[in-house]
Amino acid sequence: MHDISLLTLALLCLAAAMAGWIDAVVGGGGLLQLPALLVGLPHVPAAHVLGTNKAVAVVGTSAAAITYTRKAPVDVPTAIRIGVAAVAGSFGGAFFAAGINSAVLRPLIMVVLLAVLAFVLLRPTFGASPGTGPVTRNRVLAAILVAGLGIGFYDGLIGPGTGTFLVIAFAAILHMDLVTASATTKVVNTCTNLGALAMFTAQGAVLWSIAAPMALFNLAGGMLGARMALKRGSGFVRVVLVVVVVTLVCKLGYDQWVA
Template identity: 35%
Template sequence: MLDPLLLLALMAVGMLAGFVDAIAGGGGMITVPALLSAGLPPVAALATNKMQSMVGTGMAVFTYWRRGFVALRDLLPAIALTFAGSLLGALAVSNVDVTLLNVAVPVALIGIALYFLFAPKLSDADRAARLPFGPFVPLMGFAIGFYDGLFGPGTGAFFTMGFVVLFGLGITRATGSTKALNFTSNLAALVIFIPGGHVVWPVAIVMAIGQLIGGYVGARTGIRYGVKIIRPLVVVVSIAMALKLLFFP
């Protein structure tokens, strides 16, 4: 029987993570250590994290969509290929050596942080795309989805960077679209985790309640303040994830 105070604390953790994740991604940096500290085995912590995180991400997607910042119809091919890529990545994880990613991913995240910190033209306005949206967003979805199933950290930052740099979306629209594909990649992982019995449901449910609140408030905050809050949070979260991967793998 889980301690009610522990469950209440985990709900608060879910709320904070949902808020941060709805704006800049990286909520797993908050929730996974909390779940491990609560005594969950690593696989159960990862599975439970995916479950509760998906709820918060879903709320964020719904909020961005309701406010006109996510074109779900345009994203349907990318959603399908993100799901397929994430599922393949999760199935391949036991057969692939990800040691190189422990160095490559932090370097990439620091690069993303530097871009968002110093790029002078970042705004909420859309710009000219470098690549056609229709054929290339699904390819990006598949590639990053595969990475998320295989390894995971920084997935949201990579999606946001792709939408801004390659497809010219303003930061708020890029964030909303990122949440839609992040939700999809989390769902694909749960296709494997749930039948395996790895999700600790009492913990997932209370944290999901926190995620619903945090995801809604975070998405509303991102929509209200746009580039003013999304830009610095992406920088902070990207650097924090890079440091964690380098020094606390």
């Protein structure tokens, strides 16, 4: 076990459980789990914190994906194709990340998030039920390009809110209700997390002794979140979506102008 106290480990496990719940419902669990790891492991290299975070997250997203696909009408083959494109996009984003000034990116992302928030609030029926009209091959291709390559690129470049962006993209492009969009997002997230985890593992940048207990709590949170979303429906997911977007805007604003 890495040299941390039992209290610190317990708090990290609690954060992992809460992050798993948030991530399963609408995405954005990393907003809680990654900062918790950074605070709990202040002397650990950033690469090891990121690798440990991925090792924990992949367990929760996989469990949520399995829970969803058993009860929600998820097109798994399409989701996997989007996931593979997202892995490629995230590699590209990570390649360019070193040369990008995050102080420039954050305001742009905040504007996009505020636009998303306004769209969701002004369209109360958005995602309440599946959209009308056929899901054509062109729409599937658009989802692969936008949700896979585009949002995957963003995930590798900066990251926060990726799951939330995926939920909205699937609802808008593929006419999904918010529950099905969340389910599809979990399949895509599983692909991207596995790709990132493979890279971190090859680099020896995963603290498995800390990741293992956290993963169990993340697993429990992810399964509970998926079941609650399935039980309570799109209205519940919509409320959580709004809360997560507002939180993300505040977090980016704090990073930009306060921290």
